[in-house]
């Protein structure tokens with residue numbers, strides 16, 4: 708159905724005239740359970756219900772993401788040649804760009820200032836999510852740099868011999884664009 712683009716999402720059913728509202732039914736249930744308003748629901752597209760942006764699916768989508776990532780990470784480990792200089796850094800729940808860049812092994816390769824300068828322009832091109840808007844309006848000047856330091860990479864690998872740090876992110880196409888496969 709995903710390939711044929713005929714998954715009976717609210718968005719699809721509304722377009723074909725079989726439903727009144729494209730608002731996500733899973734988000735509606737999740738909000739109603741919390742006693743919150745169900746106004747302004749996101750459109751229930753296939754991309755939306757497969758993303759952590761869907762309030763009804765967030766836990767499941769996040770668990771699937773972690774599970775696939777663990778498998779990929781283990782596969783990368785297993786595929787390493789004995790001579791490989793690549794070292795995978797163990798991350799925990801507290802690990803974000805800010806805490807990682809307090810570690811000696813990271814600072815030795817690239818200072819915090821250098822990194823902040825390099826990512827500045829890239830961060831500006833990444834759109835502000837709805838849930839980030841309040842934070843952005845509060846302090847537009849520091850929003851982008853703070854958002855960067857708060858990012859939690861899925862994995863990090865270091866090659867000290869070549870002086871390269873790899874920030875590893877696993878994303879499905881649906882993570883990037885909620886309008887994917889409408």
Ligand SMILES: [Zn+2]
Pocket residue numbers: 731732733734735749755756760761762763764
């Ligand atoms: Zn939803």
